[in-house]
Amino acid sequence: MKSIRVFLVVLLVAIVTLANFAAAVRGYLGSMDEAERLFNKRLLQQVDLLDYLLPARYQEYLQRPAPEIFPALQKSEQSGSSPQIADLQFQWVSSDGKLLARSAAMPDEIITDLKTGYQFVNFNHYRWHVLVAAAANNSGWYLLAERDDQRYRLAESMILQAVSPMVIAIPLIGFVIWWVLGIGLKPITTLAKEFHAREATDLRPIEQQDMPNELIQLAQSANELLRRLESSFIREQRFSADAAHELRTPIAALNIHCENLLHEINPAPESAYNLQQGIKRMRYLVEQILLLNKTSPDHFMSQFMPVNLTALTKQVAVSASEALGEKSLNIEFEGNECWVEGDTAALETLINNLLGNAIKYTPPNGQIILHTWLRDDEVILEVMDNGPGIPMEQRNRVFDRFYRLHGDRHDSGTPGCGLGLSIVKQVVDLHQAHIRLTDSSFPSGLLVVVTFAANKKRENNL
Template identity: 30%
Template structure:
């Protein structure tokens, strides 16, 4: 299922937040407006009640006879009971605003629409009462200075209609403005995302074979971060392709000559005139196959030692691994009449945190390289020891012809061969790569009496000493 675009998602969230916040604000405004309207209407009820009270008190204060006062009250009541002409000077709400005047529990005066019965029994203040299927808001004015009890009342639908109009006029602009706001936000988001579209268009038009970094500027901070990440990925891909091309070039370079030699030995074996020549050619063919196999193995080992292929480290007993490697290489040493020695006691051992198999590869390459450069009857020694800096060090000591100081740095380069040596030139390069991966230190020293000593020192704290029990 295809997800919505960033533009649509952003618009949806913005509108949701806007409507939510606007709704809360509108509800608060509506609540405040309702309260203010209620206060205003209550004030009008009180004002009208006091006006009637003032009129009655003033009438009582005159020198009019009781009969004249009764006639005046009757005339006022008849006037208020007449049906108003709402078409000319009246208002449709007049019938919904009423009053009653009581004196000594007797109805003295009332408006036309007022119920004949008492609106409320409350003696003073505001109260809501249900009378004749309607809710009335009643204000009771009962002055201690006179006997009049004035009731001003207003039907609830008057206030309800006004509150509804206020709410509608409050919400209507928002309701009508949301579509227009959505269009404006859609346009604004599109303008804001224009750099992203430019970046996407640049990537679409880019040659798939091009690994050059992107250079789109200026960019917002967020897109600049994406561009940096893409450029970093391009650089990593470029390095990966370079490593692959280097491996292919190395393999082609190293396998071209051995394959040519194998082809030559095969032709010699096929064209041999007698069994002895054929046997010699087959032996040389076998040796060539072994050398080619060794080159391929070393090339694959070197390819595995790239930074991205780092493996989880495990505890390794270096003396045990050394004894196993020397036992494996003993037949080659016997064939060349070279003595292999481990200059460590059996009851002493250490532990190292190394990648699985790395120490075996390292020792095999060092000892094999020493075997090829050590004359018959000489010795190759391997010695583990703890240095003064509390680091663990292994030394592979041969009694060969040695190496000059100018050539020592070259030994660690790929495919470097010394003299007439016919190896692949990858052994010490693999050793150097393993040393680098484990943050160790490699040094090449002269062996007293002739030869080369390769020392590898593991970092401080990278080992722990352990003495075996008797």
């Protein structure tokens, strides 16, 4: 079932149509039978009428050599061509079977056997309802006839007046059902819209005022979930903050002790240098895990504001100058001033990680280029290096957590934990931006292109 409303409307209209039309057919058939009885009664009444007029002249007609022919009646103008009334024809036959009189449309022959009752007879190219009845005072027989097709049309034209509105009503009923269901299902639509419109960080309970009973339970369960989610977020945030503090402090202490050790023992053993490397790696890993946690969509609680991406990029590049100097890397910056809607800390992490990767993988005396471009509605951040690059088939996988290029054989000589690009991807997703890895314009190397939506208001003001 894709839509409750469509399902209910289609099924209800089908059931109503079926019931309505079955009733219409039943009514039609019943009414036609009733009309048949009424027409037959009318024939009987005509017999009474003839009994008032004809038996008195029985002897006179009996003496005549030829039957008397009653001329056709002049119909009034209103009757027109449509069968407003069924033509009534008759024959008057003596007791010994001689035709005494007839209406103009009847043949000279007696149309059927003289057996009392109703029967069908075909003559004059039509099918007729015939009533054979004995005349009063033993004055022979009356044969009254009505055309079947005229009767049928007359009866049907009356019954159709009752049936046709039932057919015309169906689209109307369909529309009313559609409209009423729309009203009935509105609380569901409203609830769905409220959920949809909420920010990920908005964990306020759902308003239950004016909510139908059927939805109250759902709303209560949802509110309970939201409450648990909120307390879980708070716990998580507290844990992250505590963990950051609790982990950073002993690692910093370890680092100082290790450096002291290197000063105190001269020459320092190889293991002491390995220890220093291990501590560095651990500090980096802890920082990255904390960053990954902070920028995860579930935990990201910060509000976006306009950020000058160009200034931020320059600032990150300046702060990386020590690392750049260590490897004698040449860095270039080019671009125009670009503003995006975002979170400064998260964007700083993104640029930091991209630049950090470029510094890590570019060989000494290599080249790194940073660009920020404004193109139409988009802001493009590019980080390009002339390092080894990433093979095409691995470009999708490098965003996976703890995935490191060439696995354990990775040999960049720098600490890394395979989280940098996962964090970048997370920040990109948070800002609804796109990231693309491609070949750099150097003979080797990687070009990372991040495309943001430009902050229109800011751009227009500039």
